[in-house]
Amino acid sequence: MISVRGLTKRFGTNTVLDGIDLDIADGERIAIIGPSGTGKSTLLRCLNFLDRPDEGVIRIGDLEVDAARATKAQILALRRRTAFVFQSYALFTNRTARQNITEALTVVQRMPRAEAEARADAILRETGLTDKADAYPAALSGGQQQRVGIGRAMALNAQLMLFDEPTSALDPEWVGEVLDLMRRVAERRQTMLIVTHEMQFAREIADRVIFMDGGRFVEQGPPGQIFQAPHDNRTRDFLRRVLPVAP
Amino acid sequence: MRGLDLDYMLGLVPVILGYVPLTLFMAVAAMTCALLLALLMAVERVVRVPVLDLFVRLFISFFRGTPLLVQLFLFYYRLPQVVPVLTQINGVTAAIMGLTLHFAAYMAESIRAAITGVDRSQWEAARSIGMTQGQMMRRIILPQAARIATPTLLNYFIDMIKSTSLAFTLGVTEMMGATQKEAAGSFLYFEAFLVVAVIYWIMVEALSQLQGRLETRLGRAYVR
Numbered sequence: 001m002i003s004v005r006g007l008t009k010r011f012g013t014n015t016v017l018d019g020i021d022l023d024i025a026d027g028e029r030i031a032i033i034g035p036s037g038t039g040k041s042t043l044l045r046c047l048n049f050l051d052r053p054d055e056g057v058i059r060i061g062d063l064e065v066d067a068a069r070a071t072k073a074q075i076l077a078l079r080r081r082t083a084f085v086f087q088s089y090a091l092f093t094n095r096t097a098r099q100n101i102t103e104a105l106t107v108v109q110r111m112p113r114a115e116a117e118a119r120a121d122a123i124l125r126e127t128g129l130t131d132k133a134d135a136y137p138a139a140l141s142g143g144q145q146q147r148v149g150i151g152r153a154m155a156l157n158a159q160l161m162l163f164d165e166p167t168s169a170l171d172p173e174w175v176g177e178v179l180d181l182m183r184r185v186a187e188r189r190q191t192m193l194i195v196t197h198e199m200q201f202a203r204e205i206a207d208r209v210i211f212m213d214g215g216r217f218v219e220q221g222p223p224g225q226i227f228q229a230p231h232d233n234r235t236r237d238f239l240r241r242v243l244p245v246a247p
Numbered sequence: 248m249r250g251l252d253l254d255y256m257l258g259l260v261p262v263i264l265g266y267v268p269l270t271l272f273m274a275v276a277a278m279t280c281a282l283l284l285a286l287l288m289a290v291e292r293v294v295r296v297p298v299l300d301l302f303v304r305l306f307i308s309f310f311r312g313t314p315l316l317v318q319l320f321l322f323y324y325r326l327p328q329v330v331p332v333l334t335q336i337n338g339v340t341a342a343i344m345g346l347t348l349h350f351a352a353y354m355a356e357s358i359r360a361a362i363t364g365v366d367r368s369q370w371e372a373a374r375s376i377g378m379t380q381g382q383m384m385r386r387i388i389l390p391q392a393a394r395i396a397t398p399t400l401l402n403y404f405i406d407m408i409k410s411t412s413l414a415f416t417l418g419v420t421e422m423m424g425a426t427q428k429e430a431a432g433s434f435l436y437f438e439a440f441l442v443v444a445v446i447y448w449i450m451v452e453a454l455s456q457l458q459g460r461l462e463t464r465l466g467r468a469y470v471r
Contacts, residue, residue, distance in 0.1 A: 080377035
């Protein structure tokens with residue numbers, strides 16, 4: 001069980017997150033949609049303190065972190081319970097595909113090398129990258145890099161996986177393979193919070209869709225309701241603009 | 248105008264080559280110490296430890312702001328009185344210390360710039376998997392910064408090799424000092440200094456060859 005209360009983030013006088021409340025059940029898959037610049041990515045980045053929230057309480061299992069007085073140890077603990085998939089992949093450029101996956105396991109989790117490598121190889125098989133295990137990120141396509149990025153996050157067995165527009169930086173030809181991999185992650189009932197512009201994908205795999213605008217949750221519900229019968233005008237306007245056929 | 252005394256020059260080559268080990272020893276010793284010190288100062292400048300930051304900035308400011316020769320004299324003439332253990336300080340030790348501190352100040356700034364030049368995504372990815380500041384620096388940031396800083400640092404090493412010649416002003420008979428002595432005996436100053444110049448040049452050229460190989464090695468993760 002994960003809960004967020006009153007999460008607030010300001011950049012100067014601009015309030016980007018305005019008191020977000022969110023409860024996530026174990027195994028729940030949530031898609032966050034909404035116009036650009038409405039705080040979707042900031043919400044994800046505040047959940048693991050890549051951006052430090054100004055106010056709010058984040059609870060993951062027995063760990064409770066109050067943003068106003070979070071200690072270094074609490075922030076590390078929070079990060080070790082979450083895994084992050086970046087829009088720009090953010091693979092370690094000085095590490096091979098396999099090393100990108102083992103790095104957190106051996107260095108952060110202090111797992112024995114053999115065990116970490118066995119897990120990395122299993123994940124490389126699952127992501128279809130066994131033959132790229134020893135390749136450096138510079139030698140991989142965007143789609144392959146993002147699959148390694150997701151693999152790195154999968155290996156952590158985190159209580160919550162955060163996806164920050166994982167397909168937005170990809171050439172169209174690579175989007176499919178990345179979404180396929182995310183679908184497989186979702187099928188295992190991994191708890192996921194996904195910021196995405198892939199509406200069809202959100203509709204297909206999410207248990208709940210949240211529409212965000214102006215740093216707040218405007219509307220949330222099962223994908224069928226949000227996409228077919230949105231209550232709020234802003235949701236309707238947004239969907240009309242992004243969906244090929246108006247709801 | 249007379250011609251060059253080539254026989255004299257050829258005869259001088261082995262004499263000066265005999266001092267190459269001392270020159271290299273001073274350069275390598277000072278470079279090693281300077282790299283360590285510069286790395287510590289660079290990381291401090293990025294992380295900004297209160298109070299310590301003030302000292303580091305003052306250190307860098309002083310050692311970049313005054314001539315190396317003046318620093319060497321300060322070490323040689325004053326340090327024995329300030330630090331009693333160093334009453335036995337000789338020219339070589341003073342030169343190594345002076346070169347270390349002087350070059351560390353410059354290299355600290357290069358390394359700091361290289362660290363801040365590592366892409367933001369690398370810092371964020373390291374933080375996102377729960378690395379501590381130390382793990383992030385050691386495993387991800389510094390190895391990448393090393394690649395960025397290497398050409399500049401090798402440049403400093405080249406400068407360091409040539410700057411060891413200043414040790415002769417502290418009475419050290421290294422390549423420059425030996426040349427000076429030989430020339431004083433033969434009065435063939437131009438020939439003598441031409442020989443030593445060529446030997447320095449060849450040493451630096453050899454190092455430049457290594458530089459290419461080192462850069463290829465460090466860049467092997469970045470080949471598409």
